[in-house]
Amino acid sequence: MKIVESTADIRERLKSHRGVSKIALAPTMGCLHEGHLSLIRKAREVADIIIVSIYVNPMQFGPNEDLDAYPHTFNADAAACEAEGVDYLFHPENLYAKGGPKVTLAVSELADCLCGKSRPGHFDGVATVVNILFNIIQPDVAVFGEKDWQQLSIIRRIVSDLHMPIEIAGAPTVRESDGLAMSSRNRYLESDERNVSKELRASLQAICDAYKDGETQASPLIASGRDWLEKHGIKPEYLEIREAANLASIDQLGGADARAFVAAKVGNARLIDNIALEPL
Ligand code: PAF
Numbered sequence: 517m518k519i520v521e522s523t524a525d526i527r528e529r530l531k532s533h534r535g536v537s538k539i540a541l542a543p544t545m546g547c548l549h550e551g552h553l554s555l556i557r558k559a560r561e562v563a564d565i566i567i568v569s570i571y572v573n574p575m576q577f578g579p580n581e582d583l584d585a586y587p588h589t590f591n592a593d594a595a596a597c598e599a600e601g602v603d604y605l606f607h608p609e610n611l612y613a614k615g616g617p618k619v620t621l622a623v624s625e626l627a628d629c630l631c632g633k634s635r636p637g638h639f640d641g642v643a644t645v646v647n648i649l650f651n652i653i654q655p656d657v658a659v660f661g662e663k664d665w666q667q668l669s670i671i672r673r674i675v676s677d678l679h680m681p682i683e684i685a686g687a688p689t690v691r692e693s694d695g696l697a698m699s700s701r702n703r704y705l706e707s708d709e710r711n712v713s714k715e716l717r718a719s720l721q722a723i724c725d726a727y728k729d730g731e732t733q734a735s736p737l738i739a740s741g742r743d744w745l746e747k748h749g750i751k752p753e754y755l756e757i758r759e760a761a762n763l764a765s766i767d768q769l770g771g772a773d774a775r776a777f778v779a780a781k782v783g784n785a786r787l788i789d790n791i792a793l794e795p796l
Contacts, residue, residue: 517598519605523652526567526606530653537564541655543646546570547587547700548596551690555659556600558687562657568597569606569649575617576641587700611648620644626670626763630777631788634753639670646671650682658682663689663697665775665790669763689789691717701785709783712748716778719744719755720791723776727793732769741776753779753786757793770795 520526533539540563542555552568559566570593577583590607597605620640626632627639650658660668672684690698695717696710705713719741726740734757741755759766760773774793779786 517602517605519594519607521607523608526604526652529604533565538656539563539565541567541569541653541658543569543649545572546593547589548593549698551661551698553596553600554690555661555687556602558685559659562685565603567604567606567653568602571608571611573641573645575644576638578635587703611645617644621647623670626673629763630666630754631779642667643670643674650680655682657685659685659687661689662686666763697789704783704785706783713782713787715745715748715750716780716787716789720776720778720789724791724793727769734767734769750780769793
């Protein structure tokens, strides 16, 4: 595995692979866990040359968010990538023009709901950095986790709206044994918070079970999830059911694929999760 820090260098190295091998990119902000490793494995299933990028993107953090506290674990991350057979680890110091970017991507509608409501500008930051990474690496395929479903939907839309010849692959959420979705932010949880945080997934599962039992109206389903969270002392930032493909709100399930989405602050960690509610 080669660790590459400059844009010019990675571009030069990828020249010999283009048109010969399928190139996959798994963008990350480091602090890699099993969820990230599943992105790498998915990339390996669909491509020949695997690039992992590690870049903590300042543009996607709001002024009161955890940019400064965001964990940096580069040596462990590099060892994990090496063990997974990654070909190139792209680790740039900065991806933006000096003085900050003057040209950015703005995401509308898809970014106005769910996490976008409490994190204004977050998805513009994600879209801008992913666009930069796509321009540098020019992958054939890029892999993102389904835990960040809103992000995945937005990236699919970027690629389609901007006519980028890149296939976007989603990788299923990887969970701890009690169901908590893996996240770099789980390390902020104290042990009692860690214990209660599994209830996010359980609330989504309660919604899914009620749906499978025949409830197809969104509001009673959401109410059952809220009751579950309340019983465990969790006040959700949101708990919503939306169409899976375009995140449009939905009252009656059973037609288009839907998903239930939850976000809640547990201690200092803001946790998110989602679950599929497909037509039965
Ligand atoms: O999902 C993440 O880790 C980040 O949002 C991403 C896609 C690497 C962009 O910074």
